[in-house]
Amino acid sequence: SAVISQKPSRDICQRGTSLTIQCQVDSQVTMMFWYRQQPGQSLTLIATANQGSEATYESGFVIDKFPISRPNLTFSTLTVSNMSPEDSSIYLCSVPTFRTDYGYTFGSGTRLTVV
Amino acid sequence: DQQVKQNSPSLSVQEGRISILNCDYTNSMFDYFLWYKKYPAEGPTFLISISSIKDKNEDGRFTVFLNKSAKHLSLHIVPSQPGDSAVYFCAASAVLQGAQKLVFGQGTRLTINP
Numbered sequence: 001s002a003v004i005s006q007k008p009s010r011d012i013c014q015r016g017t018s019l020t021i022q023c024q025v026d027s028q029v030t031m032m033f034w035y036r037q038q039p040g041q042s043l044t045l046i047a048t049a050n051q052g053s054e055a056t057y058e059s060g061f062v063i064d065k066f067p068i069s070r071p072n073l074t075f076s077t078l079t080v081s082n083m084s085p086e087d088s089s090i091y092l093c094s095v096p097t098f099r100t101d102y103g104y105t106f107g108s109g110t111r112l113t114v115v
Numbered sequence: 116d117q118q119v120k121q122n123s124p125s126l127s128v129q130e131g132r133i134s135i136l137n138c139d140y141t142n143s144m145f146d147y148f149l150w151y152k153k154y155p156a157e158g159p160t161f162l163i164s165i166s167s168i169k170d171k172n173e174d175g176r177f178t179v180f181l182n183k184s185a186k187h188l189s190l191h192i193v194p195s196q197p198g199d200s201a202v203y204f205c206a207a208s209a210v211l212q213g214a215q216k217l218v219f220g221q222g223t224r225l226t227i228n229p
Contacts (some may be wrong), residue, residue, distance in 0.1 A: 009156070031214075039192040041160070042119070043204065067214070092158055096215070099167065103149045103206060103217055106158030 001097045002027045006107030011072035013083055020079045020112045023093035033104065034066070037090040040072050046091075049076045083114045118142045121206050121220035129228055134192040136223050138205030141186060144208035148181060149217070150190045153202045156229075163190070193229045 003026045013019050023032065045065055047057040055068040068076045080087050086115040090111050094104040120139045128134045138148075146167050151159035159176045165188065170178050178191045183222040192199055205220040 001211075004158075006158075027177045040124070040221070042117075042221045044205075045216060048214065097161075101147050101149075101164045102160075102161055103147070103151070103164065103208060104162070106151075106155065111156075 001105045002029060002095050003105035004093060004095065004105060005029060006093055006110060008110055009108060010111040011113070013085050013112065015114055017083055018079055018081045019083065019091070020077050021091055023076050023078075023107050025074045025095055029095040030073070030078045031096060032070065033094045034068065034076075034078045035092040035094060035106075037092065039089070044094065046078070049078075060087075067077065080112065083112075087115045088112055090115045117221075119205055119218050119220040121203075121205050121223050123223050124221070125226070127197040127226045127228060128195050130197060132192045133191075133227055134227070135196045135201050136192075136225065138188050138190075138206075138220055139186060140188075140207050142207070142218075143186075144207060144211075145218075146182045146210075148179070148188050148209040149206045149208065150177075150179060151204040151206060151219075151220070152172065153204060159204055162214075178179040195225075197227050197229060200225060200227045 005024045032049040035043045037043045046061045047055045049055045049068045049070040051070045067079045090109045092109045094106045147165040150162040152162045153159040163177045180189045202222045202224050204222045206217045
């Protein structure tokens with residue numbers, strides 16, 4: 001399965017600022033997914049990043065708050081904009097494996113704290 | 116609407132005994148169920164899965180049981196080892212809104228005591 005490099009691994013940011021998270025995959029993948037895990041909560045899908053087209057956002061998530069780029073088949077970024085303490089979470093990127101019964105492969109995550 | 120639920124936030128088990136983690140779901144459209152294991156500062160890693168047409172899948176010390184009528188699955192780890200201490204996420208896969216997606220439970224923190 002694919003290997004994902006995600007960075008930064010953690011950051012502490014001031015409210016009102018923005019942070020861009022990067023994910024690099026060691027193979028070409030059609031879709032990349034961005035998840036958020038708030039403290040004590042499940043992993044929630046933010047959006048699906050498609051190469052060459054706009055990202056598809058899940059209910060409750062909007063492009064102005066979480067703009068996504070997907071310039072090629074191995075790379076994607078997620079920006080958390082105009083941050084507030086409620087944005088403090090772990091953000092994860094993931095890609096499908098080649099088998100449905102294996103689900104997805106995940107990056108190591110970015111632990112974001114907004115102060 | 117929480118489609119996948121893990122009602123036990125934590126579980127503590129003695130080393131060598133059986134660990135049983137439970138998961139309930141509501142959507143009959145799920146076609147695969149997966150368990151992921153997550154250590155601190157790492158992303159979730161795939162552990163074991165089961166198709167909705169089966170009721171049991173075994174891989175070494177790990178067995179997943181599916182009860183479709185009850186919309187319930189469980190992960191059995193036997194014997195439990197200290198390295199099994201981690202957060203375990205149940206996930207369900209289905210085509211939702213035209214795309215294959217994974218829906219996760221809240222996770223159960225498993226602690227294996229020596």
